[in-house]
Amino acid sequence: MGHPPLEFSDCYLDSPDFRERLKYYEQELERTNKFIKDVIKDGSALISAMRSKWKASTSCFSE
Template identity: 45%
Template sequence: MGVGLQPLEFTECLADSPHFRENLQRHEKELERTSQQIKRLIKEVKDVVQAAKRECIGASMTEDERAIGRSLQHFAHLIRTVEDERERMLGRAHEQIIQPLERFRKDHIGAVKEGKKKFDKKTAKFLY
């Protein structure tokens, strides 16, 4: 890991030095990289949740397994209870992991990006 990003100083913003511009560009690149990583993380979590939902205990049971299942109904009840809890847990993964990450990305990173776009648009007329 590197040293990290240098802070953006207000006084350098006023001077608009080449050093400030380079530092600002590094911050913007890091912001974009972080946004892409969160987007990738969201996709991977969704993929894991979908894969876990497709797996099903007992989906490919043999005849012997079915006979054992019939004779052990109480055990099958316990497995159904575990499966119900697993489904409930996976259902909550979206609201507890994916939605907060999407909200963070939209609210915080998106707001900074939108602010930069507005700033660039408003300052463009002063550059030309």
């Protein structure tokens, strides 16, 4: 799925068509931003789970 091109020469006209095309890019940036935040959150949860699993597995050796 491609986006309509944004032309620099159109921005100074500030036409409704330009604003509509710009809206597509803004929505895509919002989706990308949400996806990145979800990846970071999931990655942090995975690292935390791995750390607790590792601590639990090594605690039996220290006794």
